[in-house]
Amino acid sequence: MDRKLIAILLIAIILIVSTPLLAIQFLSAPPSTDSNDFIQKAPQTEGVRFIENVLPIDTAKYNITLKKPIPSLDNNVTYTERYLLQNPKNTLEIDFTYKNNILQFSNTYVMNGSILLKDKYQSNVDVALDFLEKYQNYSKLDASQLINLLQEVNSSENRTLTSGNLTLAISNAEFPQGTQTNSFMWTYVLDGCEYTRLSLSLNNGTFDGFGDSRALYSIGNTTVVVSMKQAVDIAKERSKSYSYEMPGGVWIKDFNVSYTSAELRSSTREPYVLHPYWQVRLFLDKQYPGSVTNLLVDVWADNGEVFFCYHDSMGHKDY
Numbered sequence: 001m002d003r004k005l006i007a008i009l010l011i012a013i014i015l016i017v018s019t020p021l022l023a024i025q026f027l028s029a030p031p032s033t034d035s036n037d038f039i040q041k042a043p044q045t046e047g048v049r050f051i052e053n054v055l056p057i058d059t060a061k062y063n064i065t066l067k068k069p070i071p072s073l074d075n076n077v078t079y080t081e082r083y084l085l086q087n088p089k090n091t092l093e094i095d096f097t098y099k100n101n102i103l104q105f106s107n108t109y110v111m112n113g114s115i116l117l118k119d120k121y122q123s124n125v126d127v128a129l130d131f132l133e134k135y136q137n138y139s140k141l142d143a144s145q146l147i148n149l150l151q152e153v154n155s156s157e158n159r160t161l162t163s164g165n166l167t168l169a170i171s172n173a174e175f176p177q178g179t180q181t182n183s184f185m186w187t188y189v190l191d192g193c194e195y196t197r198l199s200l201s202l203n204n205g206t207f208d209g210f211g212d213s214r215a216l217y218s219i220g221n222t223t224v225v226v227s228m229k230q231a232v233d234i235a236k237e238r239s240k241s242y243s244y245e246m247p248g249g250v251w252i253k254d255f256n257v258s259y260t261s262a263e264l265r266s267s268t269r270e271p272y273v274l275h276p277y278w279q280v281r282l283f284l285d286k287q288y289p290g291s292v293t294n295l296l297v298d299v300w301a302d303n304g305e306v307f308f309c310y311h312d313s314m315g316h317k318d319y
Contacts, residue, residue: 047081047096054134055207058116062087089113102216107209115206124156124182124202131200141215146186146198156182165190180204190222193264193276220273224301228262231278235297238306239282246289255295256285276301
């Protein structure tokens with residue numbers, strides 16, 4: 001599998017907060033090393049300061065240039081900076097994605113050669129600890145709880161640790177051509193619902209990418225008033241009035257539900273404020289026109305209001 005594709009897929013999988021708003025930020029185009037796309041010298045931007053003060057890269061051994069601005073798809077609310085780090089033997093590209101001028105994601109791509117590091121690390125846990133400490137100093141976002149939880153770990157084996165409302169999940173994966181990735185994901189969980197998180201991924205023991213939603217999203221009312229059963233009942237009732245249109249003006253309705261599933265998640269009800277909701281799937285008794293096998297219904301967990309209902313083609317319960 002292509003190295004750039006692996007990096008994009010891994011970071012996208014490990015960071016997505018329950019709200020779909022975060023997912024779209026991973027869809028930037030793959031890096032390009034076309035020299036015509038780059039400015040001669042990178043100014044002292046936030047991206048350069050991050051590279052120099054947070055990442056373990058030995059920047060003294062690279063020339064850093066800034067790619068011309070990447071067009072935004074949402075009126076500059078979200079934008080991406082891309083940097084080229086280059087010397088005669090090694091070429092890297094590093095992306096930074098911002099939303100409302102707040103750093104959300106960063107990904108590193110090794111175009112050729114390898115990453116030249118400032119220091120040597122004894123383990124992946126040491127790499128993660130060093131990143132957190134430097135990132136805390138850079139961002140001024142308190143990471144003490146994250147650091148304390150990671151310090152309880154002596155290896156990067158697959159595991160999940162919990163301390164209070166904070167959960168740390170460590171996972172590993174191997175890809176063709178000897179590529180090994182390690183991910184560390186810290187998530188704030190309240191009453192069984194996941195909210196903001198920070199994730200870090202390593203590739204063969206070196207920095208690969210990270211994401212942090214804590215500065216952009218705040219947590220609103222977390223009280224769960226609606227039970228899972230009540231949410232399912234509400235979703236079933238909503239399905240009775242749901243319909244969708246097929247070509248030729250044919251409307252599909254009157255669905256029969258075979259079985260259900262529900263998961264507590266979080267999403268934004270007002271801008272950048274997360275609240276809990278039930279994501280309910282109503283699996284249908286057969287395949288309806290358009291290969292539809294289930295309805296997806298989202299129900300706010302504090303007031304029972306349905307705020308999303310749509311048909312889907314997911315064909316089985318384990319998703």
